[in-house]
Amino acid sequence: MASASEATTPKPVRIWVDGCFDLFHFGHANAIRQAKAIGGPNAVMVAGVCNDADIAANKGPTVMNEQERYAAVAACKWVDEVVPDAPYMTSLECMDLHNCDICVHGDDITTMADGSDCYSEAKAANRYKEFKRTQGVSTTELVGRMLAMTGERASSVSATSTFLSTSTRLAQFSNQRDPKPSDNIVYVHGSFDLFHVGHIEFLKAAKARGDFLVVGIHDDQVCNETMGSSFPIMNLNERVLSVLQCRYVDDVIVGAPAVVTKDILTKIGRVNVVCHLAGSPYVLTATGEDPYKVPKEAGLFEEIEAPLSEMTTQTVMDRIFENRKVYEARNRKKQEKAALEEKMLELEKSQKAATLG
DSSP, X not given: OOOHHHHHSOOOOEEEEEEOOTTOOHHHHHHHHHHHHHTOTTOEEEEEEEOXXXXXXXXXXXXXXXXXHHHHXXXXXXXXXXXXXXXXXXXXXXHHHTTOSEEEEESSOOBOTTSOBTTHHHHHTTOEEEEOOOTTOOHHHHHHHHHTOOSSOOSOGGGGOOOOOOHHHHHHHOOOOOXXXXXXXXXXXXXXXXXXXXXXXXXXXXXTTSSEEEEEEEOHHHHHHHHOTTOOSSOXXXXXXXXXXXXXOOEEEEEEOSSOOHHHHHHTBOEEEEEEETTXXXXXXXTOOOTTHHHHXXXXXXXXXXXXXXXXXXXXXXXHHHTHHHHHHHHHHHHHHHHHHHHHHHHHHHHHHHHHO
């Protein structure tokens, strides 16, 4: 027989959210955050991730392969379970298989290759809810930024971003807690442009070296000076949110300097270790200074190993450049499809309004 406390505790709402999650970015993470909030404080977020073949058939080729996309979604702090190989057409059968009560999606329409609504079954069964889509970022838009890059040093393509960052959004992504006096604090820094599985594995390895991981994120000027070309692809605010959504990160320093200073080691708490990815080169300052000079002298510097260390922002870039015509065609197709989906959305809204009237 159930206890009184068990009888009054509401059953956790299991929420299904699905997608391609290619080049997993803060817009995807915000979608998952909003979807989970719909289910209340005890909600369980089940994220279905489509496979490469289904995406290619309905949308076009992905930049990141399915294993990389599964790992990126699993690292999002609002995700409780990941379902690999999720169907592109969201079915009640799949939702029931994973004991999900409702399906949640953004306030736009996603269609199959034949033009049908991917969420028609869930909508018809009244098991569908919506959240507001994050404006100013999409995988298509990020691919477009990369296609616009040149091999010469130039102003950052991140300047083309239309995303508007607010203190509210930053607070929503923040863990909003300080390190405890007993915590071993780990510090890492970098650009973290086009946040990917290589970054995730490094942050996971760094977090394992202590209790509280602080990530210093360089501003756009520092990134452009150290990375060259038209980097960064994502601006500082976009990169901050992309890092904050990762489950291994406790806090960030926005616009951290390229050099690890004494202030960084003492003013965010007493830093116990400063980590750098083994085998990854780091750029000396304009005056030839080692950016890790201070933590090295204090005996706090450590190079650490991490899986997928060969994955870099340039690796992702190379995939785009090596298949430029394919991704240019993909973006054109996606834009044409988006226009049709917008018309479908307007029709759906007018039909709802007529029903209510």
